[in-house]
Structure formats: C-alpha cells, structure tokens
Amino acid sequence: MLTNMINLPNLKILDMKESEYDYRFLVESTTPSPSHCPKCGAIPNLYKHGKKEQLFFDLPMHTKRVGLIIKRQRYKCRECNETFFEDLPDMDVKRSVTNRLLIWI
Numbered sequence: 001m002l003t004n005m006i007n008l009p010n011l012k013i014l015d016m017k018e019s020e021y022d023y024r025f026l027v028e029s030t031t032p033s034p035s036h037c038p039k040c041g042a043i044p045n046l047y048k049h050g051k052k053e054q055l056f057f058d059l060p061m062h063t064k065r066v067g068l069i070i071k072r073q074r075y076k077c078r079e080c081n082e083t084f085f086e087d088l089p090d091m092d093v094k095r096s097v098t099n100r101l102l103i104w105i
C-alpha cells in the first residue's frame with residue numbers, strides 16, 4: 001500500500017514520515033545488481049561495498065513536498081578496484097530529483 005503512494009515500481013518503501021510540510025520516504029531500489037563493471041567492463045566481479053543514503057525530491061503530494069531518501073547500494077570491482085553506485089532508472093542523479101519531477105517542471 002505504501003508502494004502505491006509514490007508509484008515508482010523500482011523502489012521499495014521502507015519507512016515514511018509525514019510532517020506539516022513534507023513527506024519523507026526511506027526507500028531502496030529493487031532493480032537487479034549490475035551485470036558488469038561500468039568503469040572497466042569486467043563481467044561480474046563485483047561485491048557490495050556498503051550503502052549510502054541520498055536524498056532526491058519528487059513531485060509534491062497533497063500540497064506537501066516529497067523527499068525520497070534512497071539507501072543506495074555501492075559496489076566495488078575486484079578487477080579495477082573502482083567503486084560505483086547502483087543505477088537509479090527513475091532518477092536524475094545529477095540534479096537529485098526524480099525524472100518525472102523534471103518533466104513536470
């Protein structure tokens with residue numbers, strides 16, 4: 001039921017807080033693990049390397065601002081030792097907003 005609230009099927013809602021002006025969702029991505037390293041192209045020789053919480057803004061809901069705190073998986077490559085974050089297909093990661101918020105603006 002919480003998942004329907006944000007209607008982003010690639011995200012699973014772990015928690016939600018509502019205040020006078022904001023909704024704040026704690027979410028994680030349900031997209032599959034990457035199939036290769038984006039830095040060196042090695043076929044999966046990756047391991048999970050911690051998670052980092054990153055804040056993204058989404059369309060307002062019921063006149064309140066909506067923030068998505070994504071527990072974003074980080075990976076490290078055994079071949080090249082580079083670290084990188086999982087892809088977030090619904091997000092503009094440079095602007096820290098959802099794609100649909102950009103379209104809406």
Ligand SMILES: [Zn+2]
Pocket residue numbers: 037038039040041042077078079080081082
């Ligand atoms: Zn690599």
